[in-house]
Amino acid sequence: KTISVFETRLQLPRSPSSLLSLHKLLYKTKFGPLSDQDRIFTNLYGRHDWSLKGALRRGDWYKTKEILLKGTDWILNEVKVSGLRGRGGAGFPTGMKWGFMNKPSDGRPKYLVVNADEGEPGTCKDREIMRHDPHKLVEGCLVAGRAMGAHAAYIYIRGEFYNESSNTQVAINEAYAAGLIGKNACGSGYDFDVFVMRGAGAYICGEETALIESLEGKQGKPRLKPPFPADIGVFGCPTTVANVETVAVAPAICRRGGAWFASFGRERNAGTKLFNISGHVNTPCTVEEEMSIPLRELIDRHAGGVRGGWDNLLGVIPGGSSTPIIPRSVCDDVMMDFDDLVRAESALGTAAVIVMDKSTDVIRAIARLVEFYKHESCGQCTPCREGVDWMDKMMWRFVRGDAANSEIDMIWELSKQIEGHTICALGDGAAWPVQVRLLGDGAAWPVQVRLLGDRAAWPVQVRLLGDGVVWPVQVRLLGDGAA
Template sequence: RLQGALRRGDWYKTKEILLKGVDWILGEIKASGLRGRGGAGFPTGLKPKYLVVNADEGEPGTCKDREIMRHDPHKLVEGCLVAGRAMGARAAYIYIRGEFYNEASNLQVAIREAYEAGLLGRDACGSGYAFDVFVVRGAGAYICGEETALIESIEGKQGKPRLKPPFPADVGVFGCPTTVANVETVAVAPTICRRGGAWFAGFGRERNSGTKLFNISGHVNNPCTVEEEMSVPLKELIEKHAGGVRGGWNNLLAVIPGGSSTPLLPKSVCETVLMDFDSLVQAQSGLGTAAVIVMDKSTDVVKAIARLIEFYKHESCGQCTPCR
């Protein structure tokens, strides 16, 4: 609810942030070193009049965005306003996975409260800036997590990726320039503006700065979603927040570090690898969505990977030749 969000610091000095203008907001986000949190890791400040928020979180083991929408939806709504101001947008569309019924309801309540409090609408936060936020529910297709398929779905069409170019930055929703961003990326924007880009960049290491939401699931004692700084050692992340590997660290077989689409890491690599973009690329894997799936020695790795392959086979739209 709004009162709880206000007590947590959401919507604090948002009017001041909006009045400082586009250049200042973009400058702070660039200074923070924030990279997109949806998996690809693009530098956010370099992205180009609609804002589309990708909340179609359908990958096995990934549920970080769900936690934001479930427990703190106002953080996302405020983030839409700040990010929208930065790109000169007049509206944001939050495209949410169809199965996230309660989360979609939470967002609708938060948006209604924001309108009633004058935080959204024709004079958002009293800044003179007009901005609207809409929620669009998907139908559960994993392919709609791809940005152009998501845009097609918002427009009421079949959720299949478009040929590129043109890119969404030129021809996006309803033929208008569009920026597609991840929930976590958008939600952190107001905090960066309030505390400063240098503060955010103080976490992690160069090119891998800031904080990150990590999902930890599988054979651990305490599966959880936790916010930690980038470049935290994988072993520390598992033992500190997830209660360690079931049966002890020596019972570890392998870890999928960034969601089901990233290559798994054997125990020998997990001993020292850091949880950030560059370190995991060097380890021949990737940070992806930062959904850590832990496998102990009872796991049949071939069966586990075959099950993931079956998911992607089922969710393929069949449009491109390799999938057919």
């Protein structure tokens, strides 16, 4: 009757179909490709009408009233059974997070805040939902709000997303006009309002407490935790901050059952997921696939393979710029889910797959990422404000070939002084690209090798990514100019 998933005891449905779905989850060995009838986002590419009329034809808002009438506990249990984990990067169990709001009321209103401030380099999944399937998000706000007892949702949209915010606002207006939200939403007797808030382009406002500060009209700087937003959030009230994709899949989970959603992927890594594939691939795309699909199959099936063939692959950033690069030797077998990428010393993050072939200057790429984090730092924490600036200067010296050998160990130590010593995770995101190990034997840091060979390389002979390619003997050694 119960099964332990994500350290939570869950009440499982008793229907044979639900038990069959769970049996498949526990004993599956092959993951993907996802069949069309199992896709949640059916207008991802904007080929159909995104307005209310088109959304109703695709099954949105179907039996939403029944879902609301089943109440908070039923919705929370379905989400817990589904195994849904946050799709914004952290991967925290969604049912548990939403359950933190399900406490006796102390008189303060509760709020749902949707984090649509998508600014992670390489990530472009949430904007596709807001642009082409906004009613899924609006309906998801209603269902998620009901689960946590909130009566209002704020959708905080990145400032650059003009079309996305426009479409979302139109969808909200249509839902109000149809009686789907507002007073007596869907005829359920539950009142629920949805508001759009435009950001101003700051990457740091993607951090939940900085987002709350911005929503309140203050500078977007992260807060110290505790207190957590579930206790003191926006306007001093209990708040849950959730990602766009996380919220948008909630109605489908409630309609089709948590066990149906849990039948995809592995235990602790269940469901479907939106993946962005960019970089050196033949057909960059955004695609919905089953969790735990092998990385190589994902790239070959949906992105037309690596430019120049799989043997031309150098490495992959698997989850947006905040996640460490994984080398070709790992890419052959790794699965795209939370646990397997942690095993590979990286992370799923936002599932933004950035592919790099052997023409990539990895040192320049890392320097560019560090420069981004330096520019987007809010400056509140000294390790991030000062340390990332120093890392940026040192990385560009490595790019130019002007650095001393001693700076290799120095920048590693500097990154360790930043990691884990800041209020939010921006400092960690800046430090991780610098710490990545690309060589197949794990013995050297990438700055020790100029992968393009235009100025300097050290040591003289090195095996790149374990593929047997030996660096040419004619190199310019760092610092002494000898060939």
